[in-house]
Amino acid sequence: MRKLLKHRKKMSRLIFKFDLKTFFHFFVVFTIIFGALTLIILQTLTTGIYKTTDETIDRLSKNPLVLLSLASRDNSDSSSLYQVDNFDDPILSDSPSVAPNQTVVLYDKNGRVLNAKSDITSNTLSSNLKFSKANLSKITTVTMKTATGETLLYRTRLFKVSFDKRITTNITYIQLFVNVNQLSESLARSQFIIMTTMISFWLISLFASIYLAHWSQKPVLIAYEKQKNFVENASHELRTPLAILQNRLELLFQRPTATIIDQSENISQSLAEVRNMRILTSNLLNLAKRDDGLKVELSDVDHTYFEAIFENYQLLADNSQKQFSNNIALKGSVKLDEGLIRQVLTILFDNAVKYSDPYSEITMTVAKIGQNLIITTADNGYGISDDDKNKIFDRFYRVDKARTRQKGGFGLGLSLAKQIIDACGGKIEVQDNQPKGTKFIIKLKV
Incomplete structure (x- = not known):
């Protein structure tokens, strides 16, 4: 609680300093603009009235x-x-x-x-x-x-x-x-009106500077919070496998004369955690690359592109004791990024396999409707609540942390999938699958 209060106080000081500095910059710019504008108008008026x-x-x-x-x-x-x-x-x-x-x-x-x-x-x-x-x-x-x-x-x-x-x-x-007494009096009246107007707008710029200072800091604060949460979550995810590795290695030192067969369990668990860390760091690197901007390279694909992908998924489903079916209703060709879309489909298929019971059914369909390509991934697994649907695409967010950790997930796949679909100019949404499970729908303009 104390740490939270201390963090909030620190954030308040940072926000105030940022607010004050940004306000000062905006106000100085407005002052220079109105000052220069006033001088130009007065000079033009004086020259024109005596012309x-x-x-x-x-x-x-x-x-x-x-x-x-x-x-x-x-x-x-x-x-x-x-x-x-x-x-x-x-x-x-x-x-x-x-x-x-x-x-x-x-x-x-x-x-x-x-x-x-x-x-x-x-x-x-x-x-x-x-x-x-x-x-x-x-x-x-x-x-x-x-x-x-x-x-x-x-x-x-x-x-x-x-x-x-x-x-x-x-x-x-x-x-x-x-x-030129009459002209001078007319000039004085005009100058008074101009000065009064400019001073009024200058005072208005004071409030405009305050508003713009608050408005301009919002994306910075949002980015700061996202970065802070990202670092905290990444540190938390790395802490567990590192602790397991440390304990397993310490157990190896406790029995220095033991054979590899005797310590096979400790070695196996250590390797499993190393694999998890490799997957996590790889996902983090992919997300960092995506934040710098995705380069979408479009190419023409037809139904054979999806058939090849789904053929591989059939083998994976059989090995995972899942029933996999697909339906491709695509005539002709469409333009999309082959590598990025394949990555998204793999993420959705992998989630469907992880979060569904043995012998459950997974269905993937592809159809072109009008100018849109609709890709649907449906399973009859555990399902997602309405509250979780609003957060499912956030980084490190997991519906059931215990089950996700057991399945080897980190809560990064769907976040990466959404970034890819957004970069391709499409939309991805999650719905309930009837009577049970989850359905992910991708809509791409092709």
């Missing part, structure tokens, strides 16, 4: 005459900005219209503002205005504050210009400002 404005700035920057017209509109003393030599040539006419939120600031070659009466260069905002050649030809975002404390946001570009020879002016640089 039209930046395209407008770029278009107007290529037409300085339009910007000169806009500066003249905002400055009442336009004569101080430029002079046109030929008034009959409408070089400033038919220019694209400009929006009210667009403002132009003109500079001379020294960076001095020429249109001092514009909105941007008024006393209210002039303290925030800075001329810098470092931003030449670049679209940047600037913030200015009014006397009332209101914040105005502009997208702007400073660029160097040259005019037609008919225009006399000392304008060297033009800076275009486009007010």
Whole structure:
């Protein structure tokens, strides 16, 4: 009882550590995904919302005459900005219209503002205005504050210009400002919605990580339990023959002068246990190979394949004082793995021989029904209870341990048979045989 409690405590600690580690991995992955997704969406949104404005700035920057017209509109003393030599040539006419939120600031070659009466260069905002050649030809975002404390946001570009020879002016640089307060407010609202949504999903990922941590550990724990049970059962099965061998060999030493005939019983029993151990280790090796994956090699077989197998079974049945009969209702050929199916049939036949009384009947039938090959093995032996039917294909499980040990079984044959049938894409099930005994039914798609 103490060992069981100690084992459960150890398992609980292992499960907790595994849970915590797996949860942390899932949560970190979700955090990175949502963080990267948020950055990408915000960057795309910011770039997209100013795209039209930046395209407008770029278009107007290529037409300085339009910007000169806009500066003249905002400055009442336009004569101080430029002079046109030929008034009959409408070089400033038919220019694209400009929006009210667009403002132009003109500079001379020294960076001095020429249109001092514009909105941007008024006393209210002039303290925030800075001329810098470092931003030449670049679209940047600037913030200015009014006397009332209101914040105005502009997208702007400073660029160097040259005019037609008919225009006399000392304008060297033009800076275009486009007010984007409305766009900025819309961007802020969108960013808030995106951040709120992402944080909500990030919190949901917390619970998802907990669930996935529990879910992902189940197959690991099941595999661990199967491995532990397998090792315990294998150790238990090997313990008995080893103990018998030890006792028999000790008996040989107690009578060192005895002849082989005198010790024949001890030698015979020792050899019997060695054979049992060889069979057990061979079965264990086969199961280990099957766990690594079965390689199914299909080939065409007909009724002669089963006839040859059943002919050998007839001889074995006669030697075991059993009545054996078979029925093969197979026309044409079917595709199956000859070696694997022969191994399964041998396991079922061997079980039927072991767990039935002398002179009892064993019947094996083969029939093709539709696209399925049905193989049935029936005996009128001891039978299997309903509870045992659910466990009969588990490794080392035996219906009657005392009788099985006496018959030389280890509870591995049916487990191996099921693995083979599963690998072949078929099904195997156990039923009661009427009026007495057991029936194993194999269904293979051929």
